[in-house]
Amino acid sequence: MGGRFDGKRVLVTGASGGVGRATVELLAAEGAAVVGLDLAPSDESGATVLACDVSDESSVRAAVAAAAERLGGLDVVVNVAGIDQFRRFEDLDVATWQRHLGVNLTGPMLVSHAALPHLRESRGNIVTIASIAGLRAQPYQAAYCASKGGVVLLMKSLALELAADGIRVNTVCPGGVQTDLPTNAAAEHPDSDLDWGLLMETAGARYGFMPPSDIADAVAYLASDAAASVTGAVLSVDRGTAC
Numbered sequence: 001m002g003g004r005f006d007g008k009r010v011l012v013t014g015a016s017g018g019v020g021r022a023t024v025e026l027l028a029a030e031g032a033a034v035v036g037l038d039l040a041p042s043d044e045s046g047a048t049v050l051a052c053d054v055s056d057e058s059s060v061r062a063a064v065a066a067a068a069e070r071l072g073g074l075d076v077v078v079n080v081a082g083i084d085q086f087r088r089f090e091d092l093d094v095a096t097w098q099r100h101l102g103v104n105l106t107g108p109m110l111v112s113h114a115a116l117p118h119l120r121e122s123r124g125n126i127v128t129i130a131s132i133a134g135l136r137a138q139p140y141q142a143a144y145c146a147s148k149g150g151v152v153l154l155m156k157s158l159a160l161e162l163a164a165d166g167i168r169v170n171t172v173c174p175g176g177v178q179t180d181l182p183t184n185a186a187a188e189h190p191d192s193d194l195d196w197g198l199l200m201e202t203a204g205a206r207y208g209f210m211p212p213s214d215i216a217d218a219v220a221y222l223a224s225d226a227a228a229s230v231t232g233a234v235l236s237v238d239r240g241t242a243c
Contacts, residue, residue, distance in 0.1 A: 003031030004224045009071035009122075010034045011064065013111055014081030015049050016042040019129060019177060022212035023078055023219050030220065035067040037111075038081070054081045054107030055099070064114035074118035076223045079108035079128040082148075086140040097143045104147035109154060112169075116162075123166035125231075127222045128155050129215065130173045132238050148173075152234055159232035168231040170222040175238025176209040210239065 005027050012027075014020035015036020024047045028034045037052035048070065052063035068074050083103045087096060108128045119126070133141055134148030152171055159169035218237045221227055 003029070004220065004226070005076075006031035008032045008075040009068075009073050010076040010078065010223075011037065011067050011071075011074055011111075011115060012047075012078040012080060013037045013052070013054055013107065014079075014129075015047065016040055018080075019174070019212045019215045019219075020078075020080035022216040023080060026213065026216040026220055027076075027078075027223070032076070033071055035070055037063050037067065054079075054111055055102030057110055060107075060110040061114050064111060068115070068118050073122055074115050075122045075124040077112060077115045077119065077124070077126045078219055078223065079111055079126070081107055082129065082131075084141070084144045087143065088140060089142050092142060100143035100147045101150070104144070105150040105154065108151055112158065116167075119162075119167050120165050125168035125170070125223055126155070126158065127219050128169075128171050129219075130155075130171050130234070132173050132175050132236060132241060135173055135234070135236065156232050156234070163231060168222075168227070170227070170230060170233045170235065172215060172218045172222065173234055173236045173238065174210070174215045175236070175241040177215060178209045178211055210237070 010027050010032045012020055012024050012034060015024050016038040020036065024034050024036050028047055034047040036047050036049035037054065038049050039053055041049040041051050050063050050066055053059040081103060083100060085096060112126055128151055130151040131148040133145045134152045138145055155169050155171045162169060215237055218235055222230060222235065
């Protein structure tokens with residue numbers, strides 16, 4: 001019995017860690033030929049991972065072209081790369097704001113734009129990782145919320161515009177996931193007297209911080225033929241935390 005992605009050519013950004021790596025591993029296990037992009041490439045997932053700064057147009061265009069050449073085209077693009085830093089709004093500097101927008105919002109735009117000719121040819125699809133922070137406000141995360149909220153509507157807009165080309169575009173909004181992203185962000189939390197480790201542990205016990213594989217499963221569904229009639233969807237995978 002074949003896998004869901006037999007013969008599919010897949011590009012995954014943020015491929016060296018967390019959700020990106022889990023996605024690479026799952027899709028490859030189900031038959032896909034996968035090339036990853038990452039600012040700090042690692043081959044631990046077993047896939048080819050090319051160096052790329054998703055916030056830089058020339059870097060993206062070169063990396064996407066190289067990936068498409070290696071794979072012989074593209075059927076699926078998965079935008080995972082992202083950053084998150086806590087800041088009080090009064091302490092939020094323009095550089096931090098621009099970095100969030102550059103990686104979290106401009107990044108998926110640039111990658112999707114560069115991949116578009118290949119996706120038109122294959123009538124492929126795009127799946128982008130946003131966040132429940134793109135659906136509801138969170139304190140000390142004005143830049144992150146703004147960037148992820150922008151991603152949600154960017155992908156909805158692309159879904160409408162690209163439907164005539166047979167290209168599906170969907171978004172996954174995770175809640176808490178067990179990756180380095182929330183741990184590293186927590187180290188800069190503005191409440192210096194807050195036991196963030198304990199808070200994460202408590203929140204995890206209450207809501208259940210998810211393994212990255214849970215998000216990869218959602219990506220795989222949306223990228224597969226099982227979701228052939230699904231486009232413009234925003235799938236929350238958060239164990240009810242945004243309810």
